[in-house]
Amino acid sequence: MKKLVVATHNAHKLDEIRHMLGDRLEVLSLTDLGCSEEIPETADTLEGNALQKARYVYEKYGCDCFADDSGLEVEALNGQPGVHTARFAPPSENQAEANTQKLLSVLREEPNRRARFRTIIALLEGGVPHLFEGIVEGTIATEKRGLGGFGYDPVFIPKGETLTFAELGSDYKNQISHRANAVKKLYEYLSLQLTETQS
Numbered sequence: 001m002k003k004l005v006v007a008t009h010n011a012h013k014l015d016e017i018r019h020m021l022g023d024r025l026e027v028l029s030l031t032d033l034g035c036s037e038e039i040p041e042t043a044d045t046l047e048g049n050a051l052q053k054a055r056y057v058y059e060k061y062g063c064d065c066f067a068d069d070s071g072l073e074v075e076a077l078n079g080q081p082g083v084h085t086a087r088f089a090p091p092s093e094n095q096a097e098a099n100t101q102k103l104l105s106v107l108r109e110e111p112n113r114r115a116r117f118r119t120i121i122a123l124l125e126g127g128v129p130h131l132f133e134g135i136v137e138g139t140i141a142t143e144k145r146g147l148g149g150f151g152y153d154p155v156f157i158p159k160g161e162t163l164t165f166a167e168l169g170s171d172y173k174n175q176i177s178h179r180a181n182a183v184k185k186l187y188e189y190l191s192l193q194l195t196e197t198q199s
């Protein structure tokens, strides 16, 4: 079976990705490679960060790998926080809470609540990059709702729904999320390749 490394230390992400890709590919983690260091992400775009993380692993370990980077893009904020989504609010012990409170606060008087989550996956195959984009459109709620999920889930309402990601539950979220949409494209690309190799 073809082996592919996911350049993440996040166990939740790894589970999600293994769940989607695991029957066709052996998905290895950084821990499986014995890599425990923090991978730099200092680019100023999601594409740049995803490529930077994948290149780091490729150059160090020489294996095919992919990395993802996600951000929340709010229309009324001209696409911010975007690449700065994880650190939107100043550093805090509860960063997710600080970030969502800052978002609710800057949008308090704002009627345009439109936003989207965007994920970029960068795959390096033999050092050659391929990018896959996943988007979920939605709106920002006026208050936090729901206990599930992580990050901005309690304030993000995907298009066509009335509940937030945190209220919808992870099974449903993982079918429609930005990350799921990007992973589906990666899966289609890799499946096509596997079919071509086998025929």
Ligand code: IMP
Pocket (backbone or CB within 6 Å): 068, 069, 070, 071, 072, 085, 086, 099, 117, 149, 150, 151, 152, 153, 165, 177
């Ligand atoms: P990452 O690139 O996947 O680490 O995402 C960067 C930041 O975007 C995270 O720290 C979260 O704040 C936010 N984020 C990414 N995906 C989600 C999601 O599915 N729900 C809520 N917040 C998310």
